[in-house]
Structure formats: C-alpha cells, structure tokens
Amino acid sequence: MGEYLRAVVADFARFWPVYCAIPVAAALIGYVTKLVAIRMMFRPLEFVGVKPFLGWQGIVPKRAARMAGIACDTMTRQLVRPRDVVNRLDPERIAKEIEKPLLAATEEIVRETAARYQPGLWESLPGRVQRLIVHRVQAEAPRMVATVLDAIKRDVDSVFDLKDMVVTSLVKDKELLNRIFLEAGRKEFRFISRSGLYFGAVIGVVQMVVWVLFKIPIIMPLFGLFIGWFTDWLALKMIFHPKRPVRYLGLFEWQGLFLRRRAEVSEAYAELIAREIITPRNVIEAVLRGPLSDKVVALIQRQVDAELAKQTSIAKPLVVLAVGSRRYQEMKVRITEQIMARLPDTMRYIEDYAEDAMDIRNVLVTKMRELDDEEFEGLLRPAFQQDEWILIATGALLGALFGELQVQLVLLLT
Template identity: 35%
Template sequence: MEWLAKNAELIGILFMPVTYGFIGWLTNVMALKMMFYPLNFVGLKPPYLGWQGIVPRKSTGLALKVVNILSEKLIKIDDFFAKIPTDKLADSYKPLLKENIPNMMHRVLEAVPAELKAKVSANEGKIVAKALAESEQRLDQITGHLKEDVGKVFSFKNMVLRNLTGENTHLLVDLFQEIGKKEFKFIGASGWYFGTLFGLAQMLIWWLYPGAWTLPVQGIIVGYVTNWLALIMIFRPMVETRYLYFFKYQGLFHRRQVEVSDKFSTMFAEHVLNGKNILDEVLYRRISRTVVETMNDDIVQELKADGADAGAIAAFEKASDGSRKEVAAELANRLSEASETMEKLINRSMNVKQTIYNRMKDLPGEDFESLLRSAFQEDEWILIILGAVLGAIVGLGQMFYMLAFAAG
C-alpha cells in the first residue's frame, strides 16, 4: 500500500492508454445506443429536455428514404403485381365472404334499438345478400386493378410507413441494426484501438509537459476523433484502395455489399413487402369496410322505411359506430387467418427477396451507402459532439486524480 501511495502519479500515467481506450470505447458505444434508443421520448418536454433515439425520432423520414431507394433503384411495383394470380385471388375469397358475412350482420344488428329491431331483422336476409354482392363486386374491382393499374388500390409508400413506423418503429430499428451489425461492432472496438493510441501519446505529453489541463483537452480530442474516424472507416473508400504500396483498404460497409444485400432483402421480404401485408393493404380492410358500410346503409334505409324519426336513426348510428369498427376489424382478421395458402402463393409469385438481392448487390457505391448512412447522416454531428463531451468528462476525472496525487 505504501508503494502504491508513493507511485500513485506513475500509476496514473501508466493507466493513460487504458483510460483513453475506455473513453474511446465508451463514447462510441454510447453514441450507437443513442442512435437507436429509447424508442419513445424520455424526458420532460420534447424535443429538447430529454432524448429519443435518432432512428425512432426520424422513423417516418427514414422509412421514406427506404421507399425511395427501393422504388428508384431496386424494384418496380407493377412488375411484382403482374406476377400475382389475381383470378385465384378473387375465387379464394368469395367463399370466405359467404361464410362470414351473416355472422357480421348479427353483430351490427346488436346496435339497433330493440323497438326497431323487428322490422330490420325481418329483412336481414336481403341486407346480407346485398352486402355479399357489394363485397364480391368490390373484390373483383380490386383484383382487376392489381392486374391492370395497381396504383388505384395499392400505395407502396403507405404500406412501408404502416409497417416501419408508429407502433412498428422497432422493425425499422431492427432493420438498420441488422444490416449494420458488423459496422457497429467495429465502431465500439475502434474506440479502444484509437483511444489507446491517443493515451500513449498523452503519456509522452505528460512526461514533457505535465499540465493538468491537457487531460480533459485530450479527452475531448479522443471522444471526437474516435467517433469521426470510425464513421469514416465504415464508408470510405467506396472501392478497395491501396495505400503505401502494400496496405489495401475498403470501407467496411462497402466491403460487405453482398452480405448486406442478403440481410436487407430477407428482412424486407419477411416483414414489409410480403403477401400478408399486401393483402391487408389492398383487400382485407377494403372489403371489410365495404361489407360494414353496406350493412349500415341498408339498416338505415330499413329504419327510414319503417317510419323511424331522424333522432332514432342518429342514435343508432352513434351507438353502432364502435361496433362497426370492431366488426370490420374482426372480418379483416378472419380473412387474414384463412389466407395462409394465398399469402404463400403471393410470396412465391413475387419472389421479393431474390429480386431485391440481385439488384442491391450490384448497386453503385453511392446508392448502396445511402441505405445505412441515411440512418444517422443528418445527425452525425450529434454523435461526434457527444463523443467529445463524454471524453471531456472522463478527462476531467483523470485530471482531478493527477492533481490530487501530484500535489501529494
């Protein structure tokens, strides 16, 4: 213990590489965590008194960038839908509608006032038949548009936003983390490497000029430069370049273009552009709304024909508003649950994963880079400044240690 006390300053000097390696690692890891978490704002008053991960906070803009990259560089939505067997699609759902619409009618009738229900119930069969005819007609229209003019019933942008933002923002975070997993590990590890080198330099500086103020300054430099260098080494150079005649290097992300293309195309096909999401976007919800709206309109007509006054009709529509939404959602779910075979058929027909993979792996470097860098490019300065601030805090701690023992 006596030896430790006498050599405390020497120990502090020898630990400088470790300290600065820790600064580099800590600032880089913290910056990465703050890119993605928390998913929801934590603090007193958004957006300043608190924090939300950069990706969740900008999820809508980032999802739109994904849409732009895909639609401009990788896929043509019309080509995908041209492969869907629309005749089988229409034929497969008509039996499901016949099976489920009568049950849905009973649910809607529950909101009809008891004193008016008898007249409406007497015409239940007619209302069900009309709802079935309307839904089948709507189904034929939708499947026809899928073949001839998909833009009338399908919005690629809306589907991506629905599946990668809001309550599904975690999928966007997972997407960026998966395609950049190795780069993010490198960012953390590089903090140790670069920080240790800076620490060795600081040892020399301290022997030549033991100025306490140099420690927090060095901490700022380490935190700033390690974050900046890590980002540079991920994306530059885009193509393999030889340095000093023997050392070859290529940006880590660009070096993994084939691997990243496989990961991105797999996740996008599984979680976004798949049969289930497509059918939900173009068919389930549309057909369900058609059924419920037709039933509601016919019930109102029956009430009017039975002499119900405007107040009673308004009371029915107000009382049935919630149940109509529930019935539409339930019918959409039933259609979805019974559609596993059709969803698999669409997935096989469209072959989204292979199409995206084949085109992405051959993208020019600048276009490919935007896929990951868009996640934090606008706020790179925040990550770099954060590194400097954290570095300054650790450097101040080391400064107080050295002052205390140097003075002793």
C-alpha cells in the first residue's frame, strides 16, 4: 500500500500541471453546459433543422401559446383585470383630447361615403346643405365617442378580452415573450451560469483525486455527466428554494434567489409589461379589432345610425329616394367601418393621457407585492418547469461528451 501511494505521489509530481487542469476543465464544463442550456431555452425563435426531430427550437418560443397563457393567467387573474385598465379612462377627457383630429376625420368620412354610394348626388347638393350635414355630424362626433366609451366601460368584460390581447401579443412576438422571462430572471440566469463554474470546480477536485488514484478512463465522462446534471439541478433548486430564508450549518443563510429579489423583479416586470404589452395603443387596438370587436361595432353602429337619422333629416328623404333604403343602410355600415379604421390613429392623440391615467406600471407593482410566494414564483417558474428535464439531460449529455474529450487529452499528455 505504501509503495502504491509513493507511486501515486510520484506520478502526481511529474504530471501535476495536467492533473491540476482537471478541476479547471470541470469548471468550464459546468459553465459551458449552463450557457448552452439557457441558450436552448430561448433560441432559436423558430425551428432550425429537419423536422420533426432533427433540429431544435427554443423551449419558450416552441411553447409560446402555453407559456404566454401561463404568464397571462398570473397577470390577468392576480395582477390586473380589464376593469383596472379601462375604468381609469375618462370618456369626456378622451373626447376632448381627440376633438380636432376627430372633426377632420368626420368630414372626410361623411364626404367620402356620400360620394361613394351616390355619385353625383352629393355633388349636386348645394354647398350650404353639404356643410350643414358635415357640421352637424361633427358637432355630435365627440359626444358620440364619449357615449361609446361609456357603454364600453359599463360592459367592459364583453368588449375587452385582456387575456386574448396579451396572449396574441406574446405569441405573435416570440422575442417579446423571451424578454419577459429574461427580464424577470436576468440575475437568476446569470447565477445559473456562474454556479456551473463554481460547482464544477469543486466536483472537479474530487474528479482529479479519483483519477490520480485509479486512472480508469470511464471516470472522466461519468464525472462530466454528473457535473452537467447535478449543477443544472442544483442551480434550478437554488433559484426557487427555499421560499423562506434558511440558515445552513449555522454559517450562511439562503433563500431562493428569485423570491429574494421580489422588489427588484416586480419593478422590472411591471416596467416591461406597461411599456410593451398593456399599452394604450394595444388596449385600443384590442377593443376595436379584437375578438369581441363586433360588440364595439354594434355600439358604434347604433350611435352612427342615431346621428345620421337626426343630423341628415333635411337631406335624408332625398338620399333614401336616390340610393334606396338598402344602399342607405350600406352607406351607414361604410361610415361605421371608416370610423373603426381611423379611430386607432385618432386615438394616438390620447396615448399620453391614457398612459398616465391607466398607470399600469404602478398597478402591477402594487399587486405583485400582494402575491404569495407560490403565485410570485409562477411569474418565472413556467419557463423552467415546462421542459426542465430537457435542460438537465442536455447538461448531462454535454458534460459526458466534454468528459470523454478530457480523458483523451489527459491520456495523451501523460
């Protein structure tokens, strides 16, 4: 036994630079496998390779609809509801803010529609009558907008599907979906990468000792596999567990990194959602063009119908006589369509006011402070949980491959 140990010591003394490189290589294995695993979570956005199996698509983009749905469930059930978004808007203030562009759009709509459905009739009307019709519709346009917005607020859940708006935005823009998870977990992903370096180095010391003692080639790939698997598993555990601070060995205290950063995560998450997703423009677009927009169209249609019946009373008999009742109804539909087409651009004038009024960022931050630990964890956990085993298995496989390369180099150098 003594002779064996002397031989081991002599061998180590002779090749110590090669053996001391083993922990360094193990640290690199841990670090690289983490970088690759994180990269594989989010890249590429679309499938690259030969479908269905020979290739890869980032886990989050691949599961975009489900990931967006999970993220949105937390967002819309516990953080912000349609009424929280819409009820802060003042219809009278909005009507006032868009009055000038609305008046210009109204004149264009009336003139274009009248000329479209009865060429020659509109032109044949005296200019005084044309102006009278346009001015009367213009005079009522702001009130019509306020009335429509009031009706939307009274029945907001039937005309504004917040979840559909969020999911549609995230599925359509997978890069934005990635950013939500990356922004919320920015420091967690950095921790995962660095942890691979530290944990890999520690395990590498054990690997070096075992190799020096036994020199069995299978040791290297087995240790590489273990480093890739264990460091991935441990890093993920340390991000989310324990939920409350726990002191270990009386020496240090640890709490899941993501939960420890609640205040910082809340600020970053709310900023991104308010800046990129629940914006005045997206809300307006969702109400006017979303899956429930037919109800909004019906509201506007009824209002346009009432305004035309009232404001064109002088010319209406002439219009109906000239174009027929069916064509007159088509004309009203056309006016409604044009209002719908122009309203999103017109509403740009109220975006600054709407952003201040809705105050989505502060609403989100306030609500996120009220979440319990399980609910807060749900903001980021789905990005890992969905295919967590793939990440760990990938880390293990890459570790084994690096380990095999490592043993070949050690054998070559010794």
